């Protein structure tokens with residue numbers, strides 16, 4: 314039963330920016346406001362606008378450029394990709410901070426959600442810079458295929474990343490749908506060692522109402538279960554990344570501990586996260 318200060322006139326409850334997920338169920342007005350703010354956050358932290366990526370779609374690497382990448386040493390190419398990955402993760406951290414209610418969570422829970430979810434959102438967002446017509450991905454200003462990453466020494470992971478990008482592109486998500494899906498991937502109450510699981514669960518419920526409202530509006534309810542099915546593929550692709558990182562750090566310990574971008578090291582290694590950059 315809403316407290317008196319939460320009801321104004323015809324039973325419409327006031328929107329409390331402190332806790333945007335109460336009261337539940339949200340009124341239509343609240344849902345629309347939540348959707349708009351998440352879409353805005355996604356757009357403002359998307360790293361590249363779709364128009365920019367579209368304009369570059371056919372800017373491919375030359376044979377010489379591809380050869381130059383393939384001639385890089387394993388650890389050099391790994392460093393290069395780790396920098397790109399850290400960059401992408403930092404934009405996702407910015408996106409998370411702008412999800413209504415995220416800053417209201419405890420610091421540790423914010424870090425827990427980011428430590429486990431940001432890589433998943435990077436892989437969702439990658440859809441935007443993938444060209445399914447020639448199976449190329451945006452990297453260093455141009456589009457390259459898996460052959461570009463040969464010197465990484467993890468062909469199986471590359472194939473998995475590209476296959477996933479193909480399957481995500483097949484859903485043809487709009488930016489709004491991607492924004493909502495990304496927030497659902499991040500706000501996951503099942504993550505281990507959350508302190509206030511209930512609060513994350515309430516956020517999650519509100520976001521689920523938003524996504525189904527949006528899919529209903531777009532007349533694409535069938536997308537709902539397809540998106541939820543993607544979550545398990547996302548999680549396995551992330552653990553494959555972490556596995557490869559462990560393999561790499563066994564063989565090149567100095568590189569990981571001295572050169573790897575700090576944020577990336579914290580996100581994907583087991584040592585306690587400081588991430589005061591939150």
Ligand SMILES: CC(C)CCC(=O)N[C@H](Cc1ccc(NC(=O)CCc2ccc(Cl)cc2)cc1)C(=O)N1CCC(C)CC1
Nearest residue numbers: 360361394395397398401438439441442450451452554558
């Ligand atoms: C333009 C925006 C809309 C989106 C920008 C964007 O999505 N950037 C990604 C970020 C990225 C970078 C690297 C990976 N993975 C790997 O390199 C696998 C090996 C590996 C594992 C672990 C470590 Cl530490 C280092 C290398 C995943 C994602 C990007 O730069 N990409 C896409 C994926 C290919 C493989 C590289 C180029």
